[in-house]
Amino acid sequence: MYTTITKNRLSSLITRTAAVTLFAASATLVSHAQQSAGTSSSLSPVSLQKTLAAPLNLTVPDDLNYSSSVGEVEMATAENFNLTGSEDTQPPPRRHYGRRPTYSDSTHNADGSNKWTFVVGAGFNLPVGGTHGYATTSYRFQGGFGRNFNKNFGVLLQFDWDRFGIQTNTLNNLLALYNSLGAGLSQLGGSSHVWSFTLNPIYNFAQHDNWGGYAVGGLGFYHKYTSFTTVATGTCFDPYYGYFTCQANQPIDWYTSNAFGLNGGLGLTYKFSRFADERFFAEVRYVYNFNQRRPFDVSGTTSYFNAFPQASQPTTYIPVTFGIRF
Numbered sequence: 226m227y228t229t230i231t232k233n234r235l236s237s238l239i240t241r242t243a244a245v246t247l248f249a250a251s252a253t254l255v256s257h258a259q260q261s262a263g264t265s266s267s268l269s270p271v272s273l274q275k276t277l278a279a280p281l282n283l284t285v286p287d288d289l290n291y292s293s294s295v296g297e298v299e300m301a302t303a304e305n306f307n308l309t310g311s312e313d314t315q316p317p318p319r320r321h322y323g324r325r326p327t328y329s330d331s332t333h334n335a336d337g338s339n340k341w342t343f344v345v346g347a348g349f350n351l352p353v354g355g356t357h358g359y360a361t362t363s364y365r366f367q368g369g370f371g372r373n374f375n376k377n378f379g380v381l382l383q384f385d386w387d388r389f390g391i392q393t394n395t396l397n398n399l400l401a402l403y404n405s406l407g408a409g410l411s412q413l414g415g416s417s418h419v420w421s422f423t424l425n426p427i428y429n430f431a432q433h434d435n436w437g438g439y440a441v442g443g444l445g446f447y448h449k450y451t452s453f454t455t456v457a458t459g460t461c462f463d464p465y466y467g468y469f470t471c472q473a474n475q476p477i478d479w480y481t482s483n484a485f486g487l488n489g490g491l492g493l494t495y496k497f498s499r500f501a502d503e504r505f506f507a508e509v510r511y512v513y514n515f516n517q518r519r520p521f522d523v524s525g526t527t528s529y530f531n532a533f534p535q536a537s538q539p540t541t542y543i544p545v546t547f548g549i550r551f
Contacts, residue, residue: 334373334374334375334376335375336375336376337376338373338375338376339373339502340372340373341370341371341372341373342370342371342372342373342379342381342550342551343369343370343371343550343551344367344368344369344370344371344381344383344506344548344549344550345367345368345548345549346366346367346368346506346508346546346547346548346549347364347365347366347367347546347547347548348364348365348367348544348545348546348547348548349362349363349364349365349544349545350362350363350364350365350387350388350389350542350543350544350545351542351543351544351545352389352541352542353511353541353542353543354539354541355535355538355539355541356389356538356540356541356542358392358535359391359392359395359535360389360390360391360392360417360542361389361390361391361392362389362390363387363388363389363390363416364388365385365386365387365388365544365546366385366386367383367384367385367386367544367546367548368383368384369381369382369383369384370382371425371427376429376432377428377429377430377432378426378427378428378429379426379427379429380424380425380426380427381424381425381426381427381441381443382422382423382424382425383421383422383423383425383443383445384420384421384422385419385420385421385423385544386418386419386420387418387419387420387542387544388416388417388418389416389417389418389419389542390416390417391414391415391416391417391451391453395415395535396413396414396415396453397413399413399415399453399532399533400412400413402523402532403477403478403532406523408477410455410477411455411456412455412456413453413454413455414453414454414455414456414474415451415452415453415454416451416452417449417450417451417452417536418449418450419447419448419449419450419514419540420447420448421445421446421447421448421486422445422446423443423444423445423446423486423488424443424444424445425441425442425443425488426441426442426443427439427440427441428440428441434499435495435496435497435499436493436494436495437493437494437495437504438491438492438493438494439491439492439494440489440490440491440492441489441490441491441492441508441510442487442488442489442490443487443488443489444485444486444487444488445485445486445488446483446484446485446486447483447484447485447486447512447514447540448481448482448483449481449482449483449484449514449516449536449540450479450480450481451479451480451481451533451536452476452478452479452480453476453477453478453479453533454474454475454476454477455474455475455477456472456473456474456475457472457473457474457475458470458471458472459471459472459473459475461473478530478532478533480531480533480536480537482516482517482536482537484514484515484516484517484540485514485515486512486513486514486515486540487512487513488510488511488512488513489510489511490508490509490510490511491508491509492506492507492508492509493506493507493508494506494550502551503549503550503551504549504550504551505547505548505549505550506546506547506548506549506550507545507546507547508545508546508547508548509543509544509545509546510543510544510546511541511543512540512541512542512543512544513539513540513541514539514540514541515539516537516538516539516540517537518534518537518538519531519534519536519537520534521534
C-alpha cells in the first residue's frame with residue numbers, strides 16, 4: 226500500500242521536527258548552566274594579599290618525579306659545590322692576565338711592535354765649528370730602514386745627503402788666488418756636499434698614545450766633495466731647437482775626502498692615531514767627520530795642488546730632519 230505525501234503535509238512535518246530539536250537543545254544548555262552555578266558557589270574566596278605576603282616554600286617535594294634522562298649523578302647539591310661551610314662562600318680569586326698580548330708572526334715582536342721600520346725625511350743643515358768658517362746652510366735628504374728588537378730598542382741603516390753652500394768671502398779670496406796663478410776668471414762659484422752610510426742604534430725612551438721621544442747615535446762612512454765653478458760660454462743642444470750658444474757652470478777645481486764619522490742626537494715622534502704604525506718625526510743630530518788634513522800648496526813643485534785646505538779638515542754640522550717613520 227502506498228502513502229501519498231502532499232506538499233503541505235511535508236512542510237508541516239519539517240516544521241514540527243525543527244521545533245522539537247530546538248526545545249531539546251535549550252533544555253541541555255539550562256542544565257549545564259545550573260551545574261556551573263552550583264560549583265562556583267561551593268569554592269572559597271582567594272585573598273591575593275595573603276598569597277603574596279606568605280613566605281616561599283622552596284623545599285623539594287618527596288614525590289617529585291624527574292625525567293628518566295636525569296640520574297643521581299646529574300643532581301647537583303650544595304655539597305657538590307663546597308658551599309656548605311661559611312669559609313667557602315667567597316668567590317674564587319680573579320685570574321691575572323698580561324697587560325699586552327703576545328705575537329708570534331713574522332712581522333711583529335712579542336710585545337706587538339713592528340720588527341722592521343723604514344724612514345724617509347728631508348730638512349736642512351747648520352755648519353758649526355771649523356765648517357762654519359766657509360760653508361753655508363743648505364738642504365738635506367735622508368732614507369733608510371732598520372730592525373726593531375722590541376718597542377724600545379732598534380738599529381737603523383741610513384743614507385744621508387747633505388749639501389752646503391760656500392760663503393761669498395771664501396769665494397772672493399779663492400778668485401783672487403786663482404787669478405794670481407793666471408786663471409783669468411771673472412767670477413767664481415762653489416758648493417760642497419757630504420753623503421754617508423751609517424749604522425745607528427736608536428732607543429725610544431718615551432712612548433705615549435700620540436707623542437714619543439727617542440735618542441739616536443751611530444757611526445759610518447762619509448764622503449765629502451767640494452767643487453768650484455766659473456761661468457763659461459759653450460754650445461748646448463736641445464732636441465726641439467738644435468744647437469745654440471749658452472752659458473753653464475764649468476768646474477775648474479774640486480776636492481774629495483773620505484773619512485769615518487760619528488753622529489748623535491734626539492728626536493720627537495707624533496702619530497695622528499694611537500692605532501697607526503706611521504710616525505712623523507723631527508730630529509736634531511750632531512755630526513763629526515774625521516777628515517785628514519792636507520796642507521796648502523799651490524807652488525806646483527809637489528805632486529798635488531791644494532788651494533782649499535778646508536776641504537780636508539774635520540767636518541762638523543748639525544742636520545735637522547723632518548720625515549715619516551713606518
